[in-house]
Amino acid sequence: MDYFDLDGNFITEKNSQDRALSFLYTTPAGSLLLGGLVHPSVSRLAGRFLSAPLSKPLISAFIKRNSLDLSDYEKTEYTCFNDFFTRKIKKERRPICPEPNALISPCDCRASVYPIHASSVFTIKNTSYTLASLLHSHRLADRFRGGYAFLLRLTVEDYHRYVFSASGRLSKTYHIDGILHTVNPVANDHYPIYKENTREYCVIHSEILGDILQMEVGAMLVGKIKNHSKHAYATRGEEKGYFEYGGSTIVVLTTGESVAPRSDLLIHTSQNYETKILQGQPLGYRIPSSTK
Numbered sequence: 001m002d003y004f005d006l007d008g009n010f011i012t013e014k015n016s017q018d019r020a021l022s023f024l025y026t027t028p029a030g031s032l033l034l035g036g037l038v039h040p041s042v043s044r045l046a047g048r049f050l051s052a053p054l055s056k057p058l059i060s061a062f063i064k065r066n067s068l069d070l071s072d073y074e075k076t077e078y079t080c081f082n083d084f085f086t087r088k089i090k091k092e093r094r095p096i097c098p099e100p101n102a103l104i105s106p107c108d109c110r111a112s113v114y115p116i117h118a119s120s121v122f123t124i125k126n127t128s129y130t131l132a133s134l135l136h137s138h139r140l141a142d143r144f145r146g147g148y149a150f151l152l153r154l155t156v157e158d159y160h161r162y163v164f165s166a167s168g169r170l171s172k173t174y175h176i177d178g179i180l181h182t183v184n185p186v187a188n189d190h191y192p193i194y195k196e197n198t199r200e201y202c203v204i205h206s207e208i209l210g211d212i213l214q215m216e217v218g219a220m221l222v223g224k225i226k227n228h229s230k231h232a233y234a235t236r237g238e239e240k241g242y243f244e245y246g247g248s249t250i251v252v253l254t255t256g257e258s259v260a261p262r263s264d265l266l267i268h269t270s271q272n273y274e275t276k277i278l279q280g281q282p283l284g285y286r287i288p289s290s291t292k
Contacts, residue, residue: 003110003274008264010273047082047224050245055081066157086226086242089159094279096163096237102282103209103259104236107162107250109152110274111283113261116147116253134251135201135213136176144213146256150283153274154248161242163279164234165214165252168206173230175200200225201251204234209286210258215251216241237280252283259284 002012049055058081063070072093078084097104105111121130131141131149154160176199201215216225225248227241234240261284268275277283 003276004264004268005276006278011276047244050081050085051083053080059084062156068157082244085245086160088161094159096280097282099282099285100208101286103212103252103254103284103286104163104165105150105152105277105279105281105283106165106214106240106252107152107154107160107279108158109154109250109277111150111152111265111277112269112274113148113150113265113283114269116145116149118145131253134215136174140203140213143211144253144255147254147258148261148284150252150254150261152250152252152277154243154250156245159279160244160248161279162216162240162250163237164204164240165236165283166204166206166209166212166234167236168204168209168212168234170230170232170234171203171205173200173202173227198225200227210255213251213253214240215253216243217249217251218243254284257287260287 002010005011050058056078059078062068062081062084072089074088074090076087078087094108116131131144132138135141198218199215201213204212204214206212216227218225224244225241226244228239262282265275265277265283
């Protein structure tokens with residue numbers, strides 16, 4: 001998958017996840033296999049296995065295949081693959097942007113950003129869907145028209161714990177059931193992914209950045225969302241939860257004229273490329289009142 005790295009360098013790579021997804025979504029044999037993989041019973045079975053001690057032998061192969069540096073993470077003994085997959089990173093490895101006007105990335109990701117037009121229709125990698133169908137709420141869709149939608153795609157080698165992108169009072173958590181499906185862009189050419197994926201979201205009422213909606217989207221073969229206990233107020237950079245094994249995405253929505261996305265993120269997205277961003281780094285900044 002092609003993307004821009006943290007230093008603005010253009011990177012072309014095709015990892016094992018990309019190759020597997022290309023097979024599933026672009027070949028007749030893959031299409032037959034895909035029908036079984038996305039069945040809920042298969043996902044539940046895979047989840048039970050990855051949370052069992054029998055899955056421990058998978059850990060060393062995964063580390064080698066994805067060239068992971070475990071010195072970045074807290075030292076611990078893993079009881080199963082999911083225990084390893086949801087490992088905690090050392091706090092100093094993911095510093096939070098100190099600027100109070102910054103909207104931060106809640107996760108390590110490949111990021112893109114799109115304006116939310118009045119028509120409430122998005123086209124991302126040739127897949128179109130409405131904001132109302134994403135949220136299952138016309139009222140919320142109306143609130144975020146005129147703002148931006150940040151799509152933050154996690155790959156299997158990314159850190160899979162995520163934090164709140166802003167500080168503020170929290171709404172209730174909304175949960176939407178769905179068929180677990182991949183969120184890798186190769187799938188967007190064939191399936192309306194957000195209509196098929198399990199997702200959870202809440203609205204952060206930020207005094208600095210306005211209303212921010214943060215949504216977690218699960219994915220094929222588990223992609224389980226594990227949010228922490230609900231509370232009334234969020235602090236920017238505070239851990240919100242984590243994904244168990246599976247490719248996953250986080251969506252962050254802003255309201256009109258509240259946050260200006262990073263210029264490099266806008267440029268790369270307009271060129272149909274993602275941008276690598278780490279948890280805690282800025283996605284954008286509050287628009288000064290004088291320019292609104």
